[in-house]
Amino acid sequence: MSKIAFIGGGNMATAILGGLIENGYNSQNILVSDSSQEKLVQLKDQFKVQTFNDNQAAAEQADIIMLAVKPQVMQQVIAPLATTFKNKKPLIISIAAGISLESLSKWTDPSLAIVRCMPNTPALVQKGASGLLANSNVSATQKQLTDDILKAVGLSVWVNSEQDLDAVTALSGSGPAYFFLFIEAMINAGEKLGLEAETAKLLALQTALGAATMAAKSADEPAQLRKNVTSPNGTTEQAILTFQNLKLEDTVSKAMQAAFNRSIELSEELGK
Structure with a gap:
């Protein structure tokens, strides 16, 4: 079973990891890093996941990285992780609105497999609708892994371009x-x-x-x-x-x- 590290433990991350656990995913294979110690204690108590206040420590152990921080701080959060990402070659899934695949690759490494995800708030009650967009490095197996993760909180559909994902934002995101x-x-x-x-x-x-x-x-x-x-x-x-x-x-x-x-x-x- 792949280890998933959530960089950021906010509401959407909590909804996704909660859905995974409810659908049988081993909580010990889920890692969460967040700047809020209060949030980490809450997640550890509620879901029995592994928690970290160091993004690097979490990323080094993961096969899949779920980027769940605010778009405004995404670059400063992932730039220090670029070397780890390059060495580990994890599947990276970003749920941050407005951050393109091109930007994510530029801030990390162009060889990485990256998926952009546009979820919506009904994911909090496992009735979400997510649009997914992959870069050319994402394999069929990695697409299936992404589907499996997002289907824990609703349905997911793949689109073909950043413009399609903007349309998803306008339709199901908002x-x-x-x-x-x-x-x-x-x-x-x-x-x-x-x-x-x-x-x-x-x-x-x-x-x-x-x-x-x-x-x-x-x-x-x-x-x-x-x-x-x-x-x-x-x-x-x-x-x-x-x-x-x-x-x-x-x-x-x-x-x-x-x-x-x-x-x-x-x-x-x-x-x-």
């Missing part, structure tokens, strides 16, 4: 916030219609969960599912027509384009 906003709006509207706040919240949350579950399990496309519940001259039709008259689809497209553009900007800023 996407949970779009749904939270819509749920929030439904709750507020329910209250305005006279429902108690807690009743409106319960109904909105269950409706969102039910609709997503139906869409995921049904053989029908979402458009057909929508048509199935939109009776002519009915209540749903009036709501849908209102959304369409107010150009909901156009608004969603513009919002995702803005997120896509910002993802590209961040990559350029952080890669300097």
